[in-house]
Amino acid sequence: MHEPRDIHLAALKRVLRYVKGTVNYGLHLHATTTPSLTAYTDAYWAGCPDTRRSTSGFAVFLGDSLVSWSSKRQATVSRSSAEAEYRGIANAVAECSWLRQLLGELRCTIPSATIAYCDNVSSVYMARNPVHHRRTKHIELDVHFVGEKVALGELRVHPVPSARQFADIFTKGLPTALYNDF
DSSP states (O other): OOSOOHHHHHHHHHHHHHHHHTTTOOOOOOOOSSOOEEEEEEEETTOOTTTOOOEEEEEEEETTEEEEEEEEEOSSOOSSHHHHHHHHHHHHHHHHHHHHHHHHHTTOOOOSOEEEEESOHHHHHHHHOOOOOGGGGGGHHHHHHHHHHHHTTSEEEEEOOGGGOGGGGGTSOOOHHHHHHO
16 A cells, blocks of 8 residues: 555554454364255345345355355345345355355265255245246246256255344344354
């Protein structure tokens, strides 16, 4: 940087204080004999008060180890909570597909289907039953993408109770007790 100012020094100090205070934090990777991919996905429908766009989040585990996560505002406005959740599933499945391919190139094949957990029953039903309905026609690309992965046996989508939905931490503010549990 040329011409650094006081605000730049203050930002640098803040980053260094954060790093110093979190040196004991980290991701713990555990060995496993049979690797499996598990994804938890959630969406906060129309969470942005200005644009009414939803926020998607997911956490992907390789065995018991967290290896990928995301929290992102969706590019379009969803017309229902099921649509927002389904777009979130599609994002998580795309990440899991990439991880599967990467692990395959590293000679670590995943023998079982990826399990994706979602707390929206309508989205789980749409993933299991790819029949197009009048109300879901506008999310057709995501339906085809996820449906294809289910048909190939690479993916299974299951419901999960909201109390065990790890991806909630990426999409919305949580009560302190639940936040600490996650």
